[in-house]
Amino acid sequence: MDWRQLWEICSAPDNVPIVGLIPLLIFYIYLAWKQAHANDMLIEQLEGDAALAKTHHRKTWPFKPGWQKEIHVWPFLLRIEFLAAIIVTIILMVWSITLNAPLEEPANPNLTMNPAKAPWYFLGLQEMLVYFDPWIAGVVMPTLIIIGLMVIPYIDTNPLGSGYYTWKQRKFSLSAFLFGFIILWVSMIMIGTFIRGPGWQWFWPGQTWDHNRLIYEVNRDLPDIFGITSNLGKGIFGAIVVGGYYLLGGFVVYSLFRRYKLKDFTRMSLLQFSITQFLLLTMVALPLKMGIRLLWHIKYVWITPWFNI
Amino acid sequence: MADEIKSSNSNVSSGTTPASGTNGRNGKNGKVGLVEIVKDDIESLKTVIPAKAKEQIEDLKDPTKTQVYTSIFRHKHDDTPRNRALGVLSNVFLHLHPAKINRDAVRYSYTWGMGGITFYLFIILTYTGVLLMFYYHPSKVQAFRDVLYLEHDVPFGKILRNMHRWAAHLMVIAVWLHMFRVFLTGSYKKPREFNWNIGVLLLVFTLLLSFTGYLLPDDQLGFWAVTVGTNMARATPLLGHEGPFGPQLGMTPYNDVRFGLLGGSIVDANALLRSYIWHCIGIPIVASVLMIVHFWRVRKDGGISGPAPVMLQEEADKPRRGPKAAGE
Ligand code: HEM
Numbered sequence: 001m002d003w004r005q006l007w008e009i010c011s012a013p014d015n016v017p018i019v020g021l022i023p024l025l026i027f028y029i030y031l032a033w034k035q036a037h038a039n040d041m042l043i044e045q046l047e048g049d050a051a052l053a054k055t056h057h058r059k060t061w062p063f064k065p066g067w068q069k070e071i072h073v074w075p076f077l078l079r080i081e082f083l084a085a086i087i088v089t090i091i092l093m094v095w096s097i098t099l100n101a102p103l104e105e106p107a108n109p110n111l112t113m114n115p116a117k118a119p120w121y122f123l124g125l126q127e128m129l130v131y132f133d134p135w136i137a138g139v140v141m142p143t144l145i146i147i148g149l150m151v152i153p154y155i156d157t158n159p160l161g162s163g164y165y166t167w168k169q170r171k172f173s174l175s176a177f178l179f180g181f182i183i184l185w186v187s188m189i190m191i192g193t194f195i196r197g198p199g200w201q202w203f204w205p206g207q208t209w210d211h212n213r214l215i216y217e218v219n220r221d222l223p224d225i226f227g228i229t230s231n232l233g234k235g236i237f238g239a240i241v242v243g244g245y246y247l248l249g250g251f252v253v254y255s256l257f258r259r260y261k262l263k264d265f266t267r268m269s270l271l272q273f274s275i276t277q278f279l280l281l282t283m284v285a286l287p288l289k290m291g292i293r294l295l296w297h298i299k300y301v302w303i304t305p306w307f308n309i
Numbered sequence: 310m311a312d313e314i315k316s317s318n319s320n321v322s323s324g325t326t327p328a329s330g331t332n333g334r335n336g337k338n339g340k341v342g343l344v345e346i347v348k349d350d351i352e353s354l355k356t357v358i359p360a361k362a363k364e365q366i367e368d369l370k371d372p373t374k375t376q377v378y379t380s381i382f383r384h385k386h387d388d389t390p391r392n393r394a395l396g397v398l399s400n401v402f403l404h405l406h407p408a409k410i411n412r413d414a415v416r417y418s419y420t421w422g423m424g425g426i427t428f429y430l431f432i433i434l435t436y437t438g439v440l441l442m443f444y445y446h447p448s449k450v451q452a453f454r455d456v457l458y459l460e461h462d463v464p465f466g467k468i469l470r471n472m473h474r475w476a477a478h479l480m481v482i483a484v485w486l487h488m489f490r491v492f493l494t495g496s497y498k499k500p501r502e503f504n505w506n507i508g509v510l511l512l513v514f515t516l517l518l519s520f521t522g523y524l525l526p527d528d529q530l531g532f533w534a535v536t537v538g539t540n541m542a543r544a545t546p547l548l549g550h551e552g553p554f555g556p557q558l559g560m561t562p563y564n565d566v567r568f569g570l571l572g573g574s575i576v577d578a579n580a581l582l583r584s585y586i587w588h589c590i591g592i593p594i595v596a597s598v599l600m601i602v603h604f605w606r607v608r609k610d611g612g613i614s615g616p617a618p619v620m621l622q623e624e625a626d627k628p629r630r631g632p633k634a635a636g637e
Binding site: 014016017020021024025028031032035036039042043046047053057058059061067068069070071072073074075076077078080081084085088089091092093095096097099100101102103104105106107108109111112113116117118119120121122125126133134135137138139140146149150152153154156158159160161162163164165166169170174177181263267306307 | 390393394396397403406407408409410411412413415416417418419421422425426429430433453456457460467468470471472473474475476478479481482486489490492493494495496497498499501502505506509512513516519520523526527528529530531532533534536537538540541542543544545546549551552553554557575576614615616617618619620621622623625626
């Protein structure tokens with residue numbers, strides 16, 4: 001166990017935000033879960049009691065008939081904003097006094113930094129470079145993330161759970177988002193920060209960064225395993241595999257929706273549903289591709305003269 | 310002109326000031342008249358000025374009645390509901406808020422305050438950023454030295470740079486948490502779909518702001534991070550010289566998107582200047598405009614989404630308002 005190495009990584013001033021992100025996320029997930037749980041209990045109670053549902057004010061926060069429903073922004077909101085501004089300022093002051101922003105040697109194109117890491121918020125994409133070619137990891141994925149986020153309101157047709165925390169009413173959309181945000185985005189950043197060392201190799205926390213370590217890894221391509229050698233054959237094979245994944249996967253998504261989410265399926269138009277299918281399958285494809293690489297050393301699935309996937 | 314001078318002369322000689330006595334008016338000798346007028350004026354100083362001074366001091370006891378004050382603040386401040394509302398509505402900065410809001414919407418546990426904190430961090434970044442600009446030249450010769458100078462010689466330069474850096478990191482975290490909470494509360498649902506989209510753009514611009522700033526110290530860290538980042542642009546499909554179908558479309562290192570981003574085929578002086586301009590001018594302006602739209606839409610979409618009364622399963626496909634909701 002090399003504590004010094006671990007400390008060096010965790011205390012690098014630029015890594016502090018990432019170290020801070022973990023407890024923040026845990027705290028806010030807890031805070032959201034607590035409220036979601038309370039709301040779910042209330043929903044359950046009201047769904048079992050139609051008379052109460054008519055009269056109940058339908059919030060978990062106390063409310064008495066005489067109370068005003070609305071309060072003045074001044075002072076009730078502004079004092080909170082003022083307080084928040086002061087607290088943020090204090091945190092920032094203390095942080096700036098205790099930790100210095102990093103400044104390395106002057107830029108030198110002839111002296112490569114090893115590892116050369118992107119800013120921490122892009123480390124997830126850099127981590128994807130291990131498994132995908134740059135045009136996918138660096139261009140297609142960010143584009144799909146942005147487009148995917150933007151279409152969320154238009155493909156989520158579930159009218160429930162608007163304006164309050166809940167788990168029961170939105171199990172599916174919450175799971176999908178948590179999978180994308182926590183597992184794919186945040187945890188890849190954690191790996192990129194704490195685990196990747198020189199040569200972008202895997203070093204467990206506490207393992208010394210060995211700049212001379214070489215890993216002999218023989219990667220194969222999927223067509224090779226099936227004994228396909230001609231370029232045309234590889235191209236066609238890959239197209240069938242990738243196309244087959246989306247077709248078959250699309251069918252699986254369809255049958256799952258029909259069985260377990262019939263209401264949502266009924267509400268969705270064909271366009272809404274196919275976009276949902278495509279985005280879900282693309283998201284799931286990431287861990288799949290990582291899996292076949294880690295388990296069977298498979299680098300490419302689809303090889304063409306112009307691009308490889 | 311000449312007429313005016315004449316008439317003002319005649320005014321003096323005829324002594325129309327109320328305080329002047331009859332002597333001045335009747336005196337035929339101009340000189341005597343003048344002395345008396347002056348005497349009289351001096352005499353009057355003793356009473357008129359103290360009276361005015363007293364009045365002034367009286368006024369100071371209640372500054373809210375002065376013309377200067379009432380010209381700035383357009384309403385009174387005693388604690389009435391009307392004044393509380395006016396305090397918000399008559400202020401250009403505060404009028405982004407409604408006068409009144411849902412009593413539960415101020416609970417921290419619902420919004421986590423993250424949108425507001427993001428905005429506050431943006432303000433801090435603008436402020437510290439402008440101060441940093443006074444000491445920074447975006448050129449290969451100067452940039453790194455300027456940062457050293459800031460660190461070691463400029464009074465408070467180090468804390469200034471630190472604050473700018475850490476506020477930038479915090480802003481990225483705050484935006485993520487804000488988006489996370491908006492998702493978890495389902496606040497992107499009707500009628501807030503469009504504002505969610507403005508938000509996604511703001512997320513992208515926040516990350517780009519941070520990224521373009523990374524290169525500016527012109528040190529190894531920024532240089533290699535930006536090199537790694539922009540190398541991916543080589544691989545852009547169709548538009549990059551190493552991307553799928555790029556070469557077929559005639560892309561070379563000297564005409565593809567990466568060249569456009571860097572202003573050259575390597576990260577060098579032009580790239581530094583371009584990031585500087587994007588970082589200090591281009592993106593902040595676009596982001597500010599989007600923030601204005603974002604805040605405007607929060608209000609136009611009916612204010613904060615919640616905490617809303619919970620809906621029950623059987624109400625899912627029923628309209629909430631209108632005749633149908635009433636069962637007609
Ligand atoms: C520079 C970045 C941003 C700033 C300064 C900002 C600011 C704000 C503020 C002050 C609010 C009021 C409520 C609150 O504080 O939670 C708000 C609401 C909202 N924001 Fe943002 N925001 C930003 C980015 C985003 C992003 C990235 C998204 C989503 C992708 C987003 C989506 C929304 C939505 C949908 C609302 C309405 C929420 C509701 O009604 O409950 N915003 N934003």
